[in-house]
Amino acid sequence: MDRDEAPARIVASELDAFGVATTVVVADISDNAAVTSGTAKVEAALGPIDILINNAGWDSLRPFLDNDEAHRDLIIDINLKGMINVTHAVLTRMVSRRHGRIVTISSDAGRVGSSGQAVYSACKAGTIALTKSIAREVARHGITLNVVAPGPTRTNMMAEALEGDDAAAKHILERMTKAVPMRRMGEPEDVAGIAVFLASDEASFITGQVISVSGGLTMHG
Numbered sequence: 090m091d092r093d094e095a096p097a098r099i100v101a102s103e104l105d106a107f108g109v110a111t112t113v114v115v116a117d118i119s120d121n122a123a124v125t126s127g128t129a130k131v132e133a134a135l136g137p138i139d140i141l142i143n144n145a146g147w148d149s150l151r152p153f154l155d156n157d158e159a160h161r162d163l164i165i166d167i168n169l170k171g172m173i174n175v176t177h178a179v180l181t182r183m184v185s186r187r188h189g190r191i192v193t194i195s196s197d198a199g200r201v202g203s204s205g206q207a208v209y210s211a212c213k214a215g216t217i218a219l220t221k222s223i224a225r226e227v228a229r230h231g232i233t234l235n236v237v238a239p240g241p242t243r244t245n246m247m248a249e250a251l252e253g254d255d256a257a258a259k260h261i262l263e264r265m266t267k268a269v270p271m272r273r274m275g276e277p278e279d280v281a282g283i284a285v286f287l288a289s290d291e292a293s294f295i296t297g298q299v300i301s302v303s304g305g306l307t308m309h310g
Contacts, residue, residue, distance in 0.1 A: 090114045090127050090175070110135055118145055118171030128178040137186060140288045141179045143172045143193040143216070147246060148209040150261070161208050168212035173219065180227065189232040190288045193220050194280065197238045197307040200299070213238075217299055224297035233296035235287045240303025241265040242275035271304035
């Protein structure tokens with residue numbers, strides 16, 4: 090499910106190459122009616138949803154006082170409201186089947202804050218709190234919910250956020266890299282492994298947890 094059809098079809102074609110059945114649903118996840126309809130379409134095409142990966146996210150780096158209401162609302166819609174809508178739609182069905190795995194890709198910004206990402210950080214903190222709260226509510230139904238919290242990661246969103254002055258972008262990237270004990274930015278592949286594990290049967294007794302994938306940037310006991 091994606092609001093942009095083209096990238097969704099690219100992912101679907103990559104999965105098709107591995108023999109994985111797919112269907113593409115175009116929907117704005119901030120629209121609850123669209124999510125409800127889209128979820129029904131997915132289950133009609135592929136069967137019950139056993140695993141949900143909440144992976145929608147967007148931001149643009151700017152000081153909090155430079156965020157007008159429209160920009161704040163857009164960040165909240167994509168990063169928090171959308172996750173709430175999709176989780177609610179899928180979880181309703183999981184509870185009736187007494188099985189399911191939900192993994193939310195959040196951010197370490199939601200744990201420690203991030204300059205230039207105040208609203209984004211607040212949303213990601215919200216996804217963490219929501220995950221922990223729901224995990225407590227539905228554990229008795231055999232459903233687990235966990236969070237993967239990446240640190241600075243080389244993604245399309247990161248590239249878009251740093252668009253503009255090349256010198257400034259380079260400086261920000263250098264600062265981020267130096268702050269990571271492993272002295273490199275994360276890659277999407279670094280996040281995928283832990284998400285797959287949390288969605289597997291091997292993680293059936295793990296719920297309500299937040300796992301940082303940050304090269305040691307964030308360490309919580």
